[in-house]
Amino acid sequence: xxxxxxxxxxxxxxxxxxxxxxxxxxxxxxxxxxxxxxxxxxxxxxxxxxxxxxxxxxxxxxxxxxxxxxxxxxxxxxxxxxxxxxxxxxxxxxxxxxxxxxxxxxxxx
Numbered sequence: 001x002x003x004x005x006x007x008x009x010x011x012x013x014x015x016x017x018x019x020x021x022x023x024x025x026x027x028x029x030x031x032x033x034x035x036x037x038x039x040x041x042x043x044x045x046x047x048x049x050x051x052x053x054x055x056x057x058x059x060x061x062x063x064x065x066x067x068x069x070x071x072x073x074x075x076x077x078x079x080x081x082x083x084x085x086x087x088x089x090x091x092x093x094x095x096x097x098x099x100x101x102x103x104x105x106x107x108x109x
Contacts, residue, residue: 007072011050012059022084066095080106
C-alpha cells in the first residue's frame with residue numbers, strides 16, 4: 001500500500017473535532033484509507049463537511065493533504081492539531097519547512 005502524511009479530522013461530533021497529522025495507507029483503488037487501525041472510505045462527494053467515513057462505525061472524517069502554512073482545519077479556530085510521533089520530524093522538515101520545530105507535538109497555523 002502507498003502511504004502519505006495527511007491531516008485527519010474527526011467530524012462525527014460536529015463541524016470541528018479532534019484532529020491529527022499522521023501517516024495513512026491507501027488501498028490499491030485509493031478509495032479506502034487505513035489509519036490508526038481504522039478502515040476509512042471515501043464518501044465520493046456525498047458528505048456534508050466530511051469526505052470520508054469509518055467503514056465499521058460510520059463516523060465521518062475530513063482527510064486532506066497537509067498544508068505548508070499549517071492551516072489544515074476546514075474551519076479556523078479549532079484546538080491545536082496533534083502530530084503522530086512517527087511523522088513529526090518529516091512533517092516539520094519536509095512539509096512545513098521548519099526543522100527547528102521538529103520536537104513540537106502540535107501544530108497551529
